Amino acid sequence: MSTVEAIIAQHKALPGAMLPILHGIQEQVGYIPPQAVPLIAQELNLSRAEVHGVITYYHYFRQTPPGRHVIQICRAEACQAMGGDALAAHAKAALACDFHETTQDGVFTLEPVYCLGQCACGPAIMIGDDLHARVSSDKFNRLLDVKRGAL
Secondary structure, X not given: OOHHHHHHHHHOOXXXXXXXXXXXXXXXXXXXXXXXXXXXXXXXXXXXHHHHHHHHHOOOOOOOOOOOEEEEEEOOHHHHHHHHHHHHHHHHHHHOOOOOEEOOOOOEEEEEEOOOOOHHHOOOEEEOOEEEXXXXXXHHHHHHHHHHHOO
């Protein structure tokens, strides 16, 4: 049984099973592969369009493999007030990609997130599971260098 099929089987009896299934797939596979859509639809007795609609409605779900490191930049108001817009612009320029995109070398995926709970220490980012606060352009560049060196 494939990973996707196992996740569907594990969650399909839950009320509102689609979101736990999608979260499980993305957690295990890294994204929602196109071939998962008909499997989910069949097991939940839904149309493919309904499953696709949920995947595309929530920005959290990816339909393509992410880079080795996913960088989330807080876009909430508190971080914006502390320089989050400038940090986002710098990140896009430094990575040569926009939000919801992956760098050409496949190392970084850039994602917006709407609050990391670090409102007093903004702007905040996460790289993978590592939270970073008071991130300046220079600090962002240093964090990228560390991640690139870890490859």
